[in-house]
Amino acid sequence: MRTAEYLPSPTMLPGVGLLESAALRADTRAAERPAPEHVTVLVATARNSLVRAFQRAALVIGLTLAVSPDGLHTLMTAVREPPGLIILDSDVPGVDADTVERMLARDERTAGVPVVRLPNRAPDDGNTAADGLLA
Numbered sequence: 001m002r003t004a005e006y007l008p009s010p011t012m013l014p015g016v017g018l019l020e021s022a023a024l025r026a027d028t029r030a031a032e033r034p035a036p037e038h039v040t041v042l043v044a045t046a047r048n049s050l051v052r053a054f055q056r057a058a059l060v061i062g063l064t065l066a067v068s069p070d071g072l073h074t075l076m077t078a079v080r081e082p083p084g085l086i087i088l089d090s091d092v093p094g095v096d097a098d099t100v101e102r103m104l105a106r107d108e109r110t111a112g113v114p115v116v117r118l119p120n121r122a123p124d125d126g127n128t129a130a131d132g133l134l135a
Helices: 002-006 018-032 048-061 071-080 097-106
Strands: 040-044 064-068 085-089 115-118
Touching: 040 048, 040 071, 048 064, 064 071, 071 085, 071 097, 085 097, 097 115
Parallel strands: 040 064, 040 085, 085 115
Antiparallel strands: none
16 A cells, blocks of 8 residues: 555654654655656647636646647647647547657657547537546
């Protein structure tokens, strides 16, 4: 169990309670770890509902979000400044998603960038593919 590794033995820090000791050790371990790298997520979609959902999620999580309205813009943006993650809508206009994904994989600047592919549009039932992001 992960929490067990953060709970020190009460004998490790004499005169300090168990919870205080655990908090002190957690602070020490956090200070030893490098700060997480800032991540930019490139979302390639023309669907406004998805853009709004991803914007809300990025605010909550603390990510920088870049939005690309079509496949060609996605390729140009990703090559110019490779993001940490690309979320690619299967219905992205312009250069189709399959071609975008292939070209990203072939370019050495973007070959290591993970791509999450969103499914094609489902019949409009009032829900979006991003509805569960904050659930």
